Amino acid sequence: xxxxxxxxxxxxxxxxxxxxxxxxxxxxxxxxxxxxxxxxxxxxxxxxxxxxxxxxxxxxxxxxxxxxxxxxxxxxxxxxxxxxxxxxxxxxxxxxxxxxxxxxxxxxxxxxxxxxxxxxxxxxxxxxxxxxxxxxxxxxxxxxxxxxxxxxxxxxxxxxxxxxxxxxxxxxxxxxxxxxxxxxxxxxxxxxxxxxxxxxxxxxxxxxxxxxxxxxxxxxxxxxxxxxxxxxxxxxxxxxxxx
Numbered sequence: 001x002x003x004x005x006x007x008x009x010x011x012x013x014x015x016x017x018x019x020x021x022x023x024x025x026x027x028x029x030x031x032x033x034x035x036x037x038x039x040x041x042x043x044x045x046x047x048x049x050x051x052x053x054x055x056x057x058x059x060x061x062x063x064x065x066x067x068x069x070x071x072x073x074x075x076x077x078x079x080x081x082x083x084x085x086x087x088x089x090x091x092x093x094x095x096x097x098x099x100x101x102x103x104x105x106x107x108x109x110x111x112x113x114x115x116x117x118x119x120x121x122x123x124x125x126x127x128x129x130x131x132x133x134x135x136x137x138x139x140x141x142x143x144x145x146x147x148x149x150x151x152x153x154x155x156x157x158x159x160x161x162x163x164x165x166x167x168x169x170x171x172x173x174x175x176x177x178x179x180x181x182x183x184x185x186x187x188x189x190x191x192x193x194x195x196x197x198x199x200x201x202x203x204x205x206x207x208x209x210x211x212x213x214x215x216x217x218x219x220x221x222x223x224x225x226x227x228x229x230x231x232x233x234x235x236x237x238x239x240x241x242x243x
Contacts, residue, residue, distance in 0.1 A: 020201070025201065027201070027202045027203075027220070028202055028203070028205045028206065028207055028218055028219055028220055029203075029205065029207075031207050031218045032207055033207070033209065036207065037066055037115050037116065037117060038115070038116055038117070038118055038119040038121075038122050039113060039114065039115045039116075039122060040113075040114050040116075040119070040122040040123050040125075040126045041110045041112070041113055041114075041126075042110070042111050042112035042113070042114065042126040042129055043107075043108045043109060043110055043111065044100070044104035044106070044107060044108060044109040044110075044111055045107065045133075046104060046107065046133060046135050046136075046138075047105075047106060047107050047138035047140065048103075048104065048105055048106075048135070048136040048137065048138035048139075048151070048153070049103070049104050049133050049134055049135045049136050050102060050103050050133075050134040050136060051100075051102065051103070051104060051111065051131050051132065051133050051134070052102070052131070052132045053070055053111070053112065053129060053130070053131050054130045054131065054132055055129070055130035056068050056070060056112065056129050056130075058128050058129075058130070059114060059125040059126065059128040059129045060125070062116075062121065062124060062125045062128060063121060064116045064117035064118055064121035064122075065114065065115070065116045065117075065121060065122070065125045066115045066116055066117065067113075067114070067115040068112065068113070068114050068115075068125065068129070069099065069112065069113040069114075069115075070099060070111070070112050070113075071097060071099040071100060071101040071102075071111075073099075074097070074098045074099050074113075075101075077097075077098050077235050077236065078234045078235045078236075078237060079095050079096045079097045079098065079234065079235070080096050080098070080230065080234065080235065081093060081096070081230070081234055082094075082096070083226070083230075086166055086168050089166050089167070089168045090166065091165055091166040092154075092158070092159045092160075092161065092164075092165050092166065094154045094158050094159060095158070098110070098235065099111060099112065099113060103136075105153050105154070111131065112126065112129055114126045114129075136151070137151035138151060139151055139153065139163060145163040146162075146163060146164060150162070150163060200220065202220035203220075204220075205219065205220070206218065206219040207219070213242070214241075214242055214243065215236075215242060215243045216243075217231075217243065228240060228243050231243060
């Protein structure tokens with residue numbers, strides 16, 4: 001067997017740095033066609049809240065604004081399903097609409113979508129949307145979420161097991177029990193895994209073009225076929241060859 005390609009602590013030869021330090025990197029914005037409109041997503045500042053948009057008309061009437069979308073405008077579109085499927089395990093997959101309807105369940109939940117001639121115009125219009133917020137009890141952290149009496153992220157009719165999404169097991173339980181029983185010493189400890197964030201130079205942006213028959217998306221993402229398949233099957237309800 002030959003040596004592995006990568007190993008812990010191994011030095012990797014970087015090939016992308018030369019273009020990046022010279023400002024020659026390729027980003028989504030570099031593909032922006034002439035005359036493109038710019039969009040901004042208005043997101044929740046609350047971890048859990050009920051909300052009501054009281055005035056979006058002011059934003060829609062602002063200079064350069066082409067479109068303001070809220071949940072009522074996207075009701076005919078499907079939602080984005082959870083992609084965290086665990087083999088042979090039942091997992092709770094709650095609905096996740098494109099734009100939140102009446103309730104948000106995490107900081108950054110999308111509540112409105114604003115399209116304008118320029119990015120600054122879209123940002124200004126998004127800030128002009130009037131929203132009434134009613135903050136609700138929230139859970140921060142897995143341990144707190146599973147404590148007795150913890151606030152529920154989803155109601156029981158959707159998540160019968162409360163905040164527990166799924167349970168899974170790996171390995172041989174009986175063999176493990178025997179090994180512990182025969183061990184000279186055992187240690188019980190709790191490990192807290194840090195939040196994992198994949199940092200990248202490009203933003204979470206996308207360029208969308210439509211020629212009347214087909215949608216073309218340009219974005220920074222891995223798994224481009226998965227992105228296309230989910231959008232076509234779950235959101236737009238169109239054939240994959242249309243995107």
